[in-house]
Amino acid sequence: MATEKGLRERKKEQTREALSWAAIRLTVERGFDNVLVEDIAAAAGVSARTFNNYFSSKAEAIAARHADRGRRIAAELLARPADEPLWTAITEAVVAGFTGAPGGQTDPGPQWRKQVPIMLDSPALQGEFLRANAAVEADILAAISARTGIDSGQLYPKLLAGTVGAAILAVLDHWRQAEDPPPVAELLREAFGLLAQGPPTR
Amino acid sequence: MATEKGLRERKKEQTREALSWAAIRLTVERGFDNVLVEDIAAAAGVSARTFNNYFSSKAEAIAARHADRGRRIAAELLARPADEPLWTAITEAVVAGFTGAPGGQTDPGPQWRKQVPIMLDSPALQGEFLRANAAVEADILAAISARTGIDSGQLYPKLLAGTVGAAILAVLDHWRQAEDPPPVAELLREAFGLLAQGPPTR
DNA sequence: CGAAAACTTGCGCGGCGCGCAAAAAGATGT
DNA sequence: ACATCTTTTTGCGCGCCGCGCAAGTTTTCG
Structure with missing residues (x-):
């Protein structure tokens, strides 16, 4: 039982x-x-x-919440149809990682908008948060590797996973600082959409 | 006098x-x-x-060396001809940041290959190093903003700067872990070249 | 040269992170 | 049900860290 x-x-x-x-x-x-x-x-x-x-450490306890997202994103990424374009799959997996919440809300609601900054102005917190994001990247890297069959030791997949991680950070940072920002999910889609077009030619 | x-x-x-x-x-x-x-x-x-x-903190003292690169990269980026394509300018600026050394060597020579990993397996070091990289990104962001005239508060430039930062990390990580890696400068060019083509379509 | 400003140093405090060994609580077999 | 084994929790103590404070010491500048 x-x-x-x-x-x-x-x-x-x-x-x-x-x-x-x-x-x-x-x-x-x-x-x-x-x-x-x-x-x-x-x-x-x-x-x-x-x-x-x-x-x-105190910092680790706090950042753990973010680190968990890595696992969820990776799982979602693997669960997606194999014939889906990789970038689309990644986008949706990440969005899912921020919206799909096990038990509680995960996408930080408006009430957090004002509070989150308070946390991040502690140096130790920043470092630990970035570490957590690195863990997220690692999970994503593994999932990408598993999905595409490309060895995770190669530079390219690392680059890809790193870009995804950076996008997440950029979105969160923007969401944190903007006047009256759209929901995170929306920003994420925008960011990944922008990245899909590659860097500017000019 | x-x-x-x-x-x-x-x-x-x-x-x-x-x-x-x-x-x-x-x-x-x-x-x-x-x-x-x-x-x-x-x-x-x-x-x-x-x-x-x-x-x-101890960690900060160590990571400071990396943080300094941000300033050098930003300066180099601003010093480049304004009509040069942005991505090219960024690539060269970053490379310069790793090769151009004021006084001593900056591109970590072979002797460091074996030593650097020892540093990075300390959690506190990792966090601080990532923090330093974030500082580098911030400098690059400012330079990009100054160069293009795009407000640094926008999502897009943040995304760009973040991608650059991620590329640097990916390269260093790869350089750190690979069997017998090419010089950092070469890897950097390769990475930025790959990124120039955007994410994979499949 | 002498006053002001900036930097260094010793001292002390509160807090952290962890090793250690005993106690408590869950798991397991009969 | 009980005794036993395993895992977790807890208290205690240690060394170190980061910083406020209040002298000292050195540079700058009029």
Whole structure:
């Protein structure tokens, strides 16, 4: 009668999420430097020491939410019809990664627009976020490789995956800074559309 | 009798460089976690406290070398003939940023091939290096904006600058991991050449 | 030369990340 | 149901980091 998996693993996943969300929430509320690991742990009902069993830094706990997207995007990319043009598949997979949410909302709603910047002005956060994005790129790279059969050690696929990652960052940055930006999904489609035309000739 | 600039600024620049190089050298020799701030400071003939006046972390001191490239690339980009196609100008500017070295070598020679990876397996280093690359992108973005007249707040130029940054990372990563890689400059030209053709249609 | 400005240094504090070993909690066999 | 094994949580302690502060020291400039 086991619900798919052992109780153990479920609990782990649970506290991991709890910690991650608590870290995000508190950071948004008070700012990164005004949140102690202790606070996060307490908010998740766990000891401070345990926090570091899950994440090796405050920043990592926060960025983990973004890193997860990599897996979702990769999965979606592999699930797409094999005869679909690669760029289209990538575009849709990425969009899906930002809209398709498991359980909760993932596409950051308007309420986040104002809060997210607060997080990103902490240097440590920036670095960790970029690291997470690198992880996303790695996942995408693997998926591209699996899909096309091109060895992931080649320069070209790396370039491709890197471009995708950069596009994601550019979109998020734009969404973050623009006056009254369109939804992320829309921006993503626009970005990938622009990229599809290659760099400017002039 | 001032040699261009005040003595003060020259000294500052000097210790900054000394600290940065010392940090790199020691990290390469012993590994990031086995280097104390104290050691770096000592190697540069300065107090530990002073180190943190220049850099706010060990990682930053190391990544600073990469961040500097941004300025050089941007300068080169602006110095190029205005009627040159943008993508060509960017390519050459980036290449110049990796080959043109002020005083010392900048294009990492073969001796670095084996050492650089040692640095990058420290999480903190990775994050900081990506941050430095983001700074490089920002410089490039500004230069692109200045050159084309397109507002840097627009999505498109951000996308462009981001792509350039991603290409640099991809190249370095490839150079780092490949068996017996060509010089960086060559890889860069190859990468930008590939990007010039846009994403794959299939 | 003497006052002002900029930089360096020592000291101390709060916090972090982790190794370690004991306790607690889930899993497993009979 | 119980005893046992495995995995996770927890408390404690250590070394290090990054920074505020308040002297000292050095450069600049009138």
